[in-house]
Amino acid sequence: MSVIGGLPYNTLVVAAGVAAVGCAAGVIGSLGVLRKRPLVGDAAAHATLVGVAGAFLLTGRRDLPLLLAGALCSALAALGVLVLLRRWSRTREDAATAIVLAVSFGLGIVTVSGITARGIPGGAGLEQFLLGHTAALTAGDAALLAAISAGVVAIVALALKEVTLVAFDAAFAAATGWPVALIDYALVMLVAVMVVVGLPAAGAVLVTALVVIPPVAARQWTDRVGTMLALSGSFGVLAALVGVAVSASVPRMATGPLVVLAAATIFAASFIMAPGRGWWARVRRQRAVEQAWTRGRLLSAAAEAAAADGGFSRRRLAEVAAVGTDAALRAFDAAFDALIRQSLISPAADHGGGVADRWRLTAVGQEAADERARRLSLWNDLIASAPAAARERLTIDLPDPQAVGVADGSGGRW
Amino acid sequence: MPGPMLEFHDVTVAYGRRPVLWNIDLAVDEPCLFGIIGPNGAGKSTMLKAALGLVPLAGGTIRFFGRPFSEVRGRIGYVPQRETVDWDFPVSVTDVVLMGTYAHLGWFRRPGPRERQLARDSLTRVGLDDVADRQIGRLSGGQQQRVFLARALAQQADIYVLDEPMAGVDAGSQEQIFRVLSDLRDAGRLVVVVHHDLRTAADWFDRVALVDMRLVASGPTAAVLTPENLRRTYAGRLDVLDELGRAVARGERTS
Numbered sequence: 001m002s003v004i005g006g007l008p009y010n011t012l013v014v015a016a017g018v019a020a021v022g023c024a025a026g027v028i029g030s031l032g033v034l035r036k037r038p039l040v041g042d043a044a045a046h047a048t049l050v051g052v053a054g055a056f057l058l059t060g061r062r063d064l065p066l067l068l069a070g071a072l073c074s075a076l077a078a079l080g081v082l083v084l085l086r087r088w089s090r091t092r093e094d095a096a097t098a099i100v101l102a103v104s105f106g107l108g109i110v111t112v113s114g115i116t117a118r119g120i121p122g123g124a125g126l127e128q129f130l131l132g133h134t135a136a137l138t139a140g141d142a143a144l145l146a147a148i149s150a151g152v153v154a155i156v157a158l159a160l161k162e163v164t165l166v167a168f169d170a171a172f173a174a175a176t177g178w179p180v181a182l183i184d185y186a187l188v189m190l191v192a193v194m195v196v197v198g199l200p201a202a203g204a205v206l207v208t209a210l211v212v213i214p215p216v217a218a219r220q221w222t223d224r225v226g227t228m229l230a231l232s233g234s235f236g237v238l239a240a241l242v243g244v245a246v247s248a249s250v251p252r253m254a255t256g257p258l259v260v261l262a263a264a265t266i267f268a269a270s271f272i273m274a275p276g277r278g279w280w281a282r283v284r285r286q287r288a289v290e291q292a293w294t295r296g297r298l299l300s301a302a303a304e305a306a307a308a309d310g311g312f313s314r315r316r317l318a319e320v321a322a323v324g325t326d327a328a329l330r331a332f333d334a335a336f337d338a339l340i341r342q343s344l345i346s347p348a349a350d351h352g353g354g355v356a357d358r359w360r361l362t363a364v365g366q367e368a369a370d371e372r373a374r375r376l377s378l379w380n381d382l383i384a385s386a387p388a389a390a391r392e393r394l395t396i397d398l399p400d401p402q403a404v405g406v407a408d409g410s411g412g413r414w
Numbered sequence: 415m416p417g418p419m420l421e422f423h424d425v426t427v428a429y430g431r432r433p434v435l436w437n438i439d440l441a442v443d444e445p446c447l448f449g450i451i452g453p454n455g456a457g458k459s460t461m462l463k464a465a466l467g468l469v470p471l472a473g474g475t476i477r478f479f480g481r482p483f484s485e486v487r488g489r490i491g492y493v494p495q496r497e498t499v500d501w502d503f504p505v506s507v508t509d510v511v512l513m514g515t516y517a518h519l520g521w522f523r524r525p526g527p528r529e530r531q532l533a534r535d536s537l538t539r540v541g542l543d544d545v546a547d548r549q550i551g552r553l554s555g556g557q558q559q560r561v562f563l564a565r566a567l568a569q570q571a572d573i574y575v576l577d578e579p580m581a582g583v584d585a586g587s588q589e590q591i592f593r594v595l596s597d598l599r600d601a602g603r604l605v606v607v608v609h610h611d612l613r614t615a616a617d618w619f620d621r622v623a624l625v626d627m628r629l630v631a632s633g634p635t636a637a638v639l640t641p642e643n644l645r646r647t648y649a650g651r652l653d654v655l656d657e658l659g660r661a662v663a664r665g666e667r668t669s
Contacts, residue, residue: 034504105544158522159521161518161524168500169497169499169512171463172565174466175467176470176492176516176569177488177517219504221504225505227504388585389585389586392554
């Protein structure tokens with residue numbers, strides 16, 4: 001066996017093949033997720049086992065293309081049953097999916113265990129299709145998987161406009177003459193194909209993760225379909241490669257769970273770190289809103305106190321502006337320090353350094369406070385006189401009503 | 415002789431065994447702002463969906479310019495209800511407006527400079543230039559509705575069909591939408607609008623049809639919105655009595 005870079009040639013080819021599968025699954029899965037059908041692939045995946053076992057029983061052979069052809073047949077049959085169930089029995093989509101998934105999987109397990117129990121020659125190892133086992137792949141198998149994956153990606157690239165239209169607004173697509181049902185079936189078909197092709201990598205139980213997790217992770221990072229597809233494909237490649245690498249280095253370790261865990265790690269990282277939609281970004285935005293509002297209220301309270309006796313003390317202001325909770329106090333402190341940094345408030349001149357806790361508004365600070373009071377009163381009037389227009393334009397940072405075009409209070413203009 | 419711009423002939427539609435539209439006969443033969451008015455569940459939206467081939471007819475025919483919808487699809491612009499799509503979908507305002515050009519483009523061809531220019535023009539007409547690149551979820555309800563209108567404008571149609579374009583929309587957007595629709599009418603287009611708000615109906619539409627499963631009346635707005643017709647349309651619906659009173663007062667004033 002030839003060796004490149006310390007790795008056997010075969011492992012490299014298999015890794016490349018599985019990476020291609022991960023990519024295509026991520027791409028087509030994105031469209032499935034956008035079409036709000038994330039679970040259809042799962043039903044198809046669980047149905048593949050019967051097909052694998054059936055193909056083996058019929059032919060007595062175990063080459064991968066044959067078994068996958070069987071898997072595709074049973075997956076499509078299951079999807080057909082799903083459509084019929086929905087149409088004829090008025091079962092809800094999620095319930096119908098669960099029924100098809102469970103029944104076809106049960107059937108698959110019975111068939112595979114039957115084959116194993118009766119010791120049919122060559123039947124051992126079929127259960128590898130449950131959880132995936134890339135170590136058993138030949139270079140030829142991997143090339144086949146890669147070729148099919150490339151085909152799926154090519155079809156998506158060609159018909160992206162059509163599929164996006166149907167996924168976004170099926171009624172409009174239908175009204176403008178697109179065959180929505182046909183496009184839907186084609187999409188589901190492609191998902192089924194990728195689920196089948198993904199079997200060696202992830203197995204019937206977990207392969208659905210390949211068409212769902214990378215897309216959802218990718219969605220966190222972008223607001224564009226094209227970017228989402230590209231990212232999702234890349235995440236799929238990454239997850240597949242990690243899975244193959246780890247399972248190749250640990251004997252008898254199934255690939256599927258490793259691929260899924262890798263994908264889950266990417267998902268968790270995306271969920272936490274993605275700018276815009278990510279958890280951390282949301283927390284920071286919320287903080288910024290809280291800070292801006294606290295600063296504004298503090299400024300107003302300071303102006304009020306200063307108007308009364310020329311200056312104010314930080315401690316006294318905290319009692320007025322930050323009521324009760326520790327969080328409110330922390331926000332108050334941060335806001336107070338920010339106002340000092342912005343030179344809106346400064347230590348009163350008659351007490352050096354502010355040690356005596358005596359403060360005053362600077363000229364700029366007084367101006368800012370007056371401006372805030374002016375806007376606040378304008379907005380309060382607007383909320384009373386034209387609630388709809390006010391609701392549309394008002395933001396927490398109190399923009400100038402004139403600048404956003406709702407100033408005359410008539411309600412209709414903007 | 416091509417026939418009226420829009421014609422319903424004996425149209426009956428049923429969901430399951432329950433009829434939602436009953437023998438509707440209606441013809442509009444000149445450009446106008448045409449309102450389809452009626453209480454909730456009266457089958458107003460179903461009328462549009464039936465006309466666009468989105469729900470099957472139990473009987474009757476619907477024709478545009480004397481021909482079935484499938485032959486004149488390209489001449490009809492459609493604005494669905496705003497709630498029918500997921501606004502979190504990862505597309506920009508421009509992306510959505512470009513969808514109005516897809517039917518002309520046909521399979522697999524991508525929008526080019528011509529289509530982009532058309533999308534820009536459509537956005538200008540509805541006053542949304544400044545948000546062209548924004549993700550559609552980051553718009554107000556009124557702006558979202560105008561995106562849908564711009565998409566229909568990009569269809570460059572002769573007849574525009576709108577499903578509740580004023581629902582949940584602020585006064586400013588309503589006015590802007592109304593202005594665009596009036597311009598279309600003045601340019602010789604027929605604009606058919608499903609509308610639920612009796613109070614504004616008299617101000618906005620040239621002609622209306624009052625619908626409550628059956629067609630109660632249709633014709634010039636002032637002639638149709640009579641106390642008698644409104645009572646027949648909204649019979650037994652106490653919740654609208656107040657609205658009814660106001661609309662009647664307005665109808666009497668305009669007539």
